[in-house]
Amino acid sequence: MIRVASWFSMVAVLVLVVTTLLLIALPRDPFRQPGETWSFGLLSGYSVRLLESGRYVDSNWCDICPEERSFGTWRLTSEGYELYPDSGKLSWRLRRVERGGCSRLAGPPVRRGGEPAYFSREGDLCSERR
DSSP states (O other): OOHHHHHHHHHHHHHHHHHHHHHHHOOOOOOOOOSSEEEESSSSEEEEEEETTTTEEEEOOOOOSSOOEEEEEEEEOOSSEEEETSSSSOOOEEEEEEETTTEEEEEEEHHHHHHSEEEEEEEOOOGGGO
């Protein structure tokens, strides 16, 4: 009886280890996790995905440039969102604004001295009217 119990416990541990390794190896695309994506740009641009977990991922996109992603945490403020990059860079803000009758997030200017980048929520009917 002791042999059966020890055999069973070894098999159970082996199954647990294999299952854990398989779960760790699964790709975890942050753009598929629950949250909201806000983007700006037409032929090239920038997206920020605010995950329900309190994390965010941001990504640039265009036809000819390599995609670069960065990660961090975000928190809700009275004006919008404050994002804290994992890289140690300075935090940055996305302010809630109304623009053209639609809810937008105003981010830092794309060019020094330029107007803010206005992010549209993915899936929002207003996103077709820029």
